[in-house]
Amino acid sequence: MAERRSEIHSEIVYILSGSKMESRVPRLSREIAILLCAKLAALTLLYFLFFSPSHRITVDAPTASDHILSTNTHP
Amino acid sequence: MDIVELSRLQFAVTALYHFLFVPLTLGLSILLGIMETVYVMTGRPIWRDMVKFWGTLFGINFAMGVATGITMEFQFGTNWAYYSHYVGDVFGAPLAIEGLMAFFLEATFVGLFFFGWDRLSKVGHLIVTWLLAIGTNFSALWILIANGWMQFPIGARFNADTMRMEVTDFMEVMFNPVAQAKFVHTVSAGYVTGAIFVLAISAYYLLRGRNIALAKRSMTVAASFGLASALSVVVLGDESGYTAGQNQKMKIAAIEAMWHTEPAPASFTLFGLPNMKERRTDYEIKVPWVLGLIATRSIDKPVPGIDELVTMAKTRIKSGMIAYDALDKLRSDRGNTQLRATLDAHAADLGYALLLKRERADVQNATEDEIARAADSTIPNVPVLYWAFRLMVAVGLWMIALFALSFYLSARRQLDRYRPYLWIALLSLPLPWLAIELGWIVAEYGRQPWAVEGVLPTFLAVSSTSASNVLFSLMGFFVFYSALLVVDAFLMLKYIRLGPDAAIGRTAHEEAA
Numbered sequence: 248m249a250e251r252r253s254e255i256h257s258e259i260v261y262i263l264s265g266s267k268m269e270s271r272v273p274r275l276s277r278e279i280a281i282l283l284c285a286k287l288a289a290l291t292l293l294y295f296l297f298f299s300p301s302h303r304i305t306v307d308a309p310t311a312s313d314h315i316l317s318t319n320t321h322p
Numbered sequence: 323m324d325i326v327e328l329s330r331l332q333f334a335v336t337a338l339y340h341f342l343f344v345p346l347t348l349g350l351s352i353l354l355g356i357m358e359t360v361y362v363m364t365g366r367p368i369w370r371d372m373v374k375f376w377g378t379l380f381g382i383n384f385a386m387g388v389a390t391g392i393t394m395e396f397q398f399g400t401n402w403a404y405y406s407h408y409v410g411d412v413f414g415a416p417l418a419i420e421g422l423m424a425f426f427l428e429a430t431f432v433g434l435f436f437f438g439w440d441r442l443s444k445v446g447h448l449i450v451t452w453l454l455a456i457g458t459n460f461s462a463l464w465i466l467i468a469n470g471w472m473q474f475p476i477g478a479r480f481n482a483d484t485m486r487m488e489v490t491d492f493m494e495v496m497f498n499p500v501a502q503a504k505f506v507h508t509v510s511a512g513y514v515t516g517a518i519f520v521l522a523i524s525a526y527y528l529l530r531g532r533n534i535a536l537a538k539r540s541m542t543v544a545a546s547f548g549l550a551s552a553l554s555v556v557v558l559g560d561e562s563g564y565t566a567g568q569n570q571k572m573k574i575a576a577i578e579a580m581w582h583t584e585p586a587p588a589s590f591t592l593f594g595l596p597n598m599k600e601r602r603t604d605y606e607i608k609v610p611w612v613l614g615l616i617a618t619r620s621i622d623k624p625v626p627g628i629d630e631l632v633t634m635a636k637t638r639i640k641s642g643m644i645a646y647d648a649l650d651k652l653r654s655d656r657g658n659t660q661l662r663a664t665l666d667a668h669a670a671d672l673g674y675a676l677l678l679k680r681e682r683a684d685v686q687n688a689t690e691d692e693i694a695r696a697a698d699s700t701i702p703n704v705p706v707l708y709w710a711f712r713l714m715v716a717v718g719l720w721m722i723a724l725f726a727l728s729f730y731l732s733a734r735r736q737l738d739r740y741r742p743y744l745w746i747a748l749l750s751l752p753l754p755w756l757a758i759e760l761g762w763i764v765a766e767y768g769r770q771p772w773a774v775e776g777v778l779p780t781f782l783a784v785s786s787t788s789a790s791n792v793l794f795s796l797m798g799f800f801v802f803y804s805a806l807l808v809v810d811a812f813l814m815l816k817y818i819r820l821g822p823d824a825a826i827g828r829t830a831h832e833e834a835a
Contacts, residue, residue, distance in 0.1 A: 251730060279385050289802045290389060297795035298396040302784040304403035311407050311485040315676065316650050316781065318685065 326781045328792040329401040332799065334766070336394050338759050339803050343387025343810075347759050349460060349516015350380040351455035351553075352696055354435075356543055358451045360542065362444050373451070374534055374820040375437075376520060381436060382817060386810040393799065405773050405783035411488045412478045412495060413468050413497045420464035427457030462512070463505050470501020472774050473765070474569040480669050480777075482652055482662065500569060503562040504765070510554040511761065513720055515754040517548025521728060523818055525747035528738045532741055533822050541737050541747075545728035552721040559718070560616060567617030567625065570775060572700055573768035576707045579603040587614025588625040596704045601629070628701055635674060635697040638776075639688075642675030644668045647686040669736055673777040680781060702770045710760045710767070715759035724750055 306314075323331070342783040354373055361369030397415065398406045406413075431454040438447055471477075477494030478487045479531070527537035554588075567574045574580075579596035580588070590612035594603040597830060617625045646666035648661045653815065655661060665672075677699055678685035681692040724747065731737050738744070769775060773783035817824065 262795055276812065279381065282813070284384055285384075286389065286806065289806075290392070293795070294396065294797060295803060297791075298393075298400055299567065302791070303399040306403045306407035307805075308483065308485045310654060311404060314404055314786070315485065316646075318502060318651065 323789070323793075325789045325792060326784050328789055328796060329397075329784045330780065331832045332401060332759045332792060332796045333394060333397055335796070335803075336391075336397065336799060338762065338768075340387070340391040340394065341762060343383055343390065343756060344511035345508075346383050346517035347380070347387060347458050347513065348512025348521055349830070350376060350383070351458045351516075352452075352513060352520065353520055353547060354380060355448075355517050356547060357540075359413050360543075363446045368535060368539065371826050372540055374621035374826045375536065376540070377435065378432075378817055379519075379523075379814065381432075382813050384432060384811070386806060386813075390803070390806070400787065400795070401785055402773075402783055403459060403787075405778065407486055408778050409471075409475075409478075409487045409774055410781065411486055412471055412475070415489065415492065415495070416464045416468040418624075420461055424461035424464060427453060427460060431457060431819050436671060438796050457596050459509055460510050463589060464504040465497055466508060467498065467501045468672045469765075471495055471515045471541070472772075473504075473769060474498055474500035474565070475774050475777050479763035480672060482649055482665055483656075487769060500562075500565045502691045503558065503565045507555065507558040507562045508761075510551050510558055511754065513551035513712050514548055514555055515723070515758065517544040517551055518721070518750060518754050520544035521548060521724075522748045525744040527821065529741065529744050530684050534738065536822050538737050540731045541728065546726055549722070549725035549729045552718065554727050555718055556722065563616050564619060570768070571626050571663050571832065572628070572631050572708070573702065575626065575631055576704045576712065576768060577711045577764065578613055578625075578710045580613070580625065580627045582627040583624050583630045584627065585622040586618070587611040587621040588617070589613060590616070594706050594708075597695065598704055598820070628704075630706075632697045634701065635700045636676040636693055638671040639696055641692050642671035643678070643686050643688065644672065645672040648676040648728050650686065670776075673772070673774075673779065676779050676782055677771065680777070700708055702768050707764055707768050710763045714757045714760040714764065719761075720750070720753060721757075752828075766808075 344581055354497055357376065360366075361373060392770075431450050434442070434450040435447075436453050438450055442450065447470045464757070475487070476498055477491040479764045480486075480491050481488045520540050524537035524541040524544065526540075527533045563574070568577065578588075578591055580591070582704070587608045587610075589608040591603060592607045592609050594606040596603050611621065613625055614621060645665050646664040648668070649672070652658065652661050652665065674696075675685050678692060678694040681696055682688055682697070688775055727743065731739070731743065770782070771779050773780045781808045
């Protein structure tokens with residue numbers, strides 16, 4: 248019985264205090280959203296600066312063959 | 323620094339940075355599953371509050387960590403083009419499966435986890451939480467299958483026409499014993515990280531005398547889960563050591579700074595100062611039998627030393643030179659079956675001949691001196707491996723002691739009684755990260771000079787691009803990732819300080835602990 252009363256008390260505290268703290272939830276969501284946008288922008292920048300298709304080296308069987316069986320030594 | 327060193331540094335920095343987030347995601351996701359299971363079983367609101375609070379910190383870590391690893395996949399295309407061509411047929415499949423299976427699972431359920439509290443039933447939300455944890459662990463599985471293949475390349479063979487390794491048996495790739503051992507060892511280390519995170523932050527709340535009930539319950543879960551995980555790390559690490567002892571003998575010899583083969587069973591060097599130049603270990607303190615038991619699980623099999631492995635490498639280089647010669651001649655005589663038969667007979671050693679490319683171009687004509695130098699290049703940096711391994715093990719043992727003490731105090735309901743214990747728990751927070759990063763250094767630095775063990779030397783795997791390109795992108799990474807780390811630390815500290823009430827959006831339930 249005492250346990251049940253304590254549970255009801257907890258639920259009342261839950262409901263009553265809800266409005267007081269609720270304003271903090273959107274703040275976390277907003278901060279994570281801003282962070283994800285900034286991260287996406289930075290990753291996109293990194294991609295275009297360093298990884299876009301023009302930065303990639305195309306290797307096929309003849310290129311690989313030249314690389315491995317070439318007459319050059321490697322660093 | 324040349325292009326090889328810069329490319330390696332860039333990949334190492336990215337991987338080590340990415341792995342600051344991964345283990346916490348692995349560990350916290352399971353802990354959330356456990357806490358929510360208790361909530362569904364007992365119906366007590368405090369357990370829901372715990373899931374919401376630790377879930378908030380999980381969310382910050384997930385948001386920061388996600389996609390930081392994707393730049394490694396970009397690097398395969400820019401810095402490691404020859405690697406991508408040479409082993410892409412094998413290596414690409416697990417990465418693709420990871421994207422399709424694990425990322426989709428994670429991406430779907432992470433949204434439902436955060437926004438589904440009021441839209442799903444209790445059991446429905448619990449299933450979502452566990453699926454999120456499973457998705458996270460699946461991701462680790464496929465990455466470690468790919469990595470395991472680099473350590474022990476099975477289930478594939480070299481094709482002279484396409485100049486690449488091609489899959490012959492995907493099941494062999496998937497159930498590679500090295501990959502499986504690495505997977506369980508790595509995820510257990512992640513669970514320890516999650517448990518320490520919960521334990522340390524809960525200790526902080528107890529030290530501040532706030533959120534006592536939530537902190538004590540969290541510590542109880544972390545103590546039992548952490549103890550089981552820390553013990554698993556040791557047992558599964560032993561399995562990882564055994565598989566390395568079978569397939570990467572040079573790595574084991576380097577970790578032990580074991581220059582010469584000892585009579586079986588080999589002793590374990592507890593302490594010593596490895597001397598690369600003189601090829602000896604000074605001031606050794608040895609424990610009889612232990613290495614023999616770990617590496618061979620027997621008392622009659624020897625563990626080969628570095629010098630003997632170098633001699634074996636010379637034999638393999640000479641065999642590989644025959645394969646290389648046949649491959650070179652096949653370029654102008656594709657239909658020659660005799661040459662193909664010769665190549666097939668020596669294909670397993672082709673990678674060893676490629677080590678000679680640093681010495682001379684026409685490797686089939688290498689001199690004994692050049693062969694000796696190439697064989698010597700198979701020795702990784704012994705002091706780095708020696709100390710990184712010992713430090714990792716020491717941290718692992720500390721974790722076991724800490725969790726055992728926490729478990730004992732939890733069982734006696736005395737978690738908040740001893741402030742020195744709470745301080746120790748709080749100050750132990752960075753240790754699992756340290757151990758995990760050291761573990762990766764042992765695993766990957768110990769693989770050198772190979773990109774794929776015995777198949778492709780690292781210096782042949784890099785792209786023919788300029789060092790300045792790699793240097794600029796490395797600087798870009800450094801700036802971006804440092805900024806991200808500062809923001810992560812700021813957000814984490816902020817929401818830890820604000821505490822459960824802010825994360826939950828109301829006063830957390832405080833039952834009598």
